Amino acid sequence: MRTAYRVQDVRAAEAALMARLPEGALMRRAAAGLAGACAGLLRRVYGARVVLLVGSGDNGGDALYAGALLARRGAGVSAVRLGRRVHEAGLDALVRAGGRVADDPYGVLARADLVVDGITGIGGRGGLRPEAVPVVRAARESGAVVVAVDLPSGVDADTGAVEGEAVRADATVTFGAYKPGLLVDPAREYAGALRLVDIGIRDLLPGAPELQALQHADVARLLPVPAAESDKYRRGVVGVVAGSARYPGAAVLAVAGALRGGAGAVRYVGPAGDAVLARYPETLVHPGPPGRAGRVQAWVIGPGLADTPGVADVLASDVPVLVDADGLRLLDPAAVRARPAPTLLTPHAGEAAALLGTVREDVEARRLDAVRELAGRYGATVLLKGSTTLVADPSPGVPVRVNPTGTPWLATAGSGDVLSGLTGSLLAAGLTARDAGSVGAYLHGLAARRAATGGAGVSPTGAGAYPYDGGRAAPGAAGGAPLTAHEVARALPGAWRDVAAAAPGA
Ligand SMILES: NC(=O)C1=CN([C@@H]2O[C@H](COP(=O)(O)OP(=O)(O)OC[C@H]3O[C@@H](n4cnc5c(N)ncnc54)[C@H](OP(=O)(O)O)[C@@H]3O)[C@@H](O)[C@H]2O)[C@@H](O)CC1
Ligand SMILES: Nc1ncnc2c1ncn2[C@@H]1O[C@H](COP(=O)(O)OP(=O)(O)O)[C@@H](O)[C@H]1O
Numbered sequence: 001m002r003t004a005y006r007v008q009d010v011r012a013a014e015a016a017l018m019a020r021l022p023e024g025a026l027m028r029r030a031a032a033g034l035a036g037a038c039a040g041l042l043r044r045v046y047g048a049r050v051v052l053l054v055g056s057g058d059n060g061g062d063a064l065y066a067g068a069l070l071a072r073r074g075a076g077v078s079a080v081r082l083g084r085r086v087h088e089a090g091l092d093a094l095v096r097a098g099g100r101v102a103d104d105p106y107g108v109l110a111r112a113d114l115v116v117d118g119i120t121g122i123g124g125r126g127g128l129r130p131e132a133v134p135v136v137r138a139a140r141e142s143g144a145v146v147v148a149v150d151l152p153s154g155v156d157a158d159t160g161a162v163e164g165e166a167v168r169a170d171a172t173v174t175f176g177a178y179k180p181g182l183l184v185d186p187a188r189e190y191a192g193a194l195r196l197v198d199i200g201i202r203d204l205l206p207g208a209p210e211l212q213a214l215q216h217a218d219v220a221r222l223l224p225v226p227a228a229e230s231d232k233y234r235r236g237v238v239g240v241v242a243g244s245a246r247y248p249g250a251a252v253l254a255v256a257g258a259l260r261g262g263a264g265a266v267r268y269v270g271p272a273g274d275a276v277l278a279r280y281p282e283t284l285v286h287p288g289p290p291g292r293a294g295r296v297q298a299w300v301i302g303p304g305l306a307d308t309p310g311v312a313d314v315l316a317s318d319v320p321v322l323v324d325a326d327g328l329r330l331l332d333p334a335a336v337r338a339r340p341a342p343t344l345l346t347p348h349a350g351e352a353a354a355l356l357g358t359v360r361e362d363v364e365a366r367r368l369d370a371v372r373e374l375a376g377r378y379g380a381t382v383l384l385k386g387s388t389t390l391v392a393d394p395s396p397g398v399p400v401r402v403n404p405t406g407t408p409w410l411a412t413a414g415s416g417d418v419l420s421g422l423t424g425s426l427l428a429a430g431l432t433a434r435d436a437g438s439v440g441a442y443l444h445g446l447a448a449r450r451a452a453t454g455g456a457g458v459s460p461t462g463a464g465a466y467p468y469d470g471g472r473a474a475p476g477a478a479g480g481a482p483l484t485a486h487e488v489a490r491a492l493p494g495a496w497r498d499v500a501a502a503a504p505g506a
């Protein structure tokens with residue numbers, strides 16, 4: 001499992017470790033890791049042209065010490081000063097190693113092979129300052145590989161927000177622990193490939209991180225597996241209330257997901273029974289209302305529902321309920337808060353904005369804050385869909401899960417319906433709302449990657465999702481082809497098998 005910690009926790013851990021180590025030891029560890037990563041990105045260090053963008057703080061210090069190490073290996077290293085101050089000991093080390101301060105930043109940038117962004121790290125506030133903006137643009141336009149130190153300068157480490165301009169890096173070398181902004185959009189997009197350098201603070205970080213990103217082995221442990229004595233009822237029955245005369249396809253897609261999510265049976269309730277049966281004869285169909293349809297272990301309500309009644313009925317039940325799409329528009333917040341059984345809300349940014357009384361752009365700019373706030377306000381688990389899918393628990397101390405497997409190819413009509421069916425099925429099979437949401441999003445993203453690329457998923461460690469391959473970042477959609485929601489559903493068993501194969505002893 002990958003974890004991310006807030007700046008205050010990273011600083012506290014660093015301070016505790018620094019008190020036990022000689023002065024400067026941590027920065028030397030960070031710089032050595034950074035220099036090693038830079039060397040890996042350059043075909044040859046000797047003769048390479050490296051430019052350091054150096055801000056006022058220790059982030060600039062890291063860049064200067066790493067630059068000194070590269071200069072000692074024969075690189076031509078120039079420092080561009082962008083702060084009011086500079087890390088003096090770092091600058092001395094660079095000059096002693098043969099590096100220099102650039103008189104003409106644009107001249108050295110035009111010839112650079114590698115640019116090291118040491119403007120700000122965890123001490124940065126707001127976007128880049130105006131004087132840094134043209135320099136950063138010149139770095140990007142030079143075609144050099146851009147490596148961010150700890151974080152791309154200008155992004156918010158704790159929230160993933162980007163206010164104004166920020167560095168767009170090909171790779172980010174981060175120290176001690178991932179920061180939330182490296183895993184959550186929009187900042188994640190600026191970070192490129194990630195590499196974590198161990199500087200020895202791991203055991204000094206708090207027990208609960210801010211974020212968790214599951215990997216294959218974590219998901220494998222959570223997958224429901226039928227026991228020898230299982231029957232379809234013991235595996236769980238999921239009830240799907242979806243579709244309408246206007247949108248029968250949403251019912252078919254939600255059932256397509258539900259049939260592949262581990263429940264023993266899928267009960268469809270609504271007016272699109274014929275369309276569902278035509279595609280999936282194994283479905284149990286009932287015209288409704290849900291209260292008369294028979295016992296289920298979890299309900300999914302909402303995809304393509306239009307204004308069909310049933311939300312209040314389902315929310316009044318004593319089993320876990322997943323509410324999506326039109327269901328989110330029709331729900332009574334007080335009824336959600338009053339439920340003794342778990343509720344999982346699965347909005348996209350627009351639906352989340354409506355639930356919060358704000359606008360979509362606001363949610364997209366601050367996804368992590370938005371998902372936590374929604375979970376708190378509604379007393380429900382919330383899965384916020386989109387470019388980075390997040391799952392928040394209603395209890396504030398519980399880490400938010402961030403899904404690493406998503407791909408922009410998923411932005412296709414109906415793929416959310418597949419996700420709600422799949423996730424509801426996991427709920428019916430007995431997973432908690434938080435686990436069902438994170439496992440559902442993981443399998444859904446993996447299936448989409450397989451469908452878009454003709455088989456390639458992500459590696460068991462999640463490389464391919466947060467890659468560090470010694471080269472440039474693998475962009476999310478590279479090498480893929482358009483896919484349909486149905487293809488995502490059909491690729492789910494393959495994704496499930498990939499993940500299950502990573503279980504210990506599998
Ligand atoms: N602690 C440790 O043990 C270790 C820390 N390590 C490293 O230290 C980094 C943290 O260093 P830090 O605390 O010095 O902060 P940092 O990110 O360099 O920026 C601070 C200064 O930047 C300025 N500034 C602010 N906003 C700005 C903006 N928008 N645009 C431009 N400038 C802006 C502002 O100064 P001002 O210019 O206002 O005087 C502020 O004081 C951390 O990320 C990691 O790389 C590693 O070596 C491992 C060990
Ligand atoms: N840019 C993106 N990157 C990754 N995943 C995305 C992106 N945009 C949308 N998705 C995913 O695609 C699905 C779309 O669901 P939703 O918005 O409900 O659409 P629909 O209602 O058409 O099914 C969600 O799983 C969401 O997380």
Ligand SMILES: [K+]
Binds near residue numbers: 059148150
């Ligand atoms: K930086």
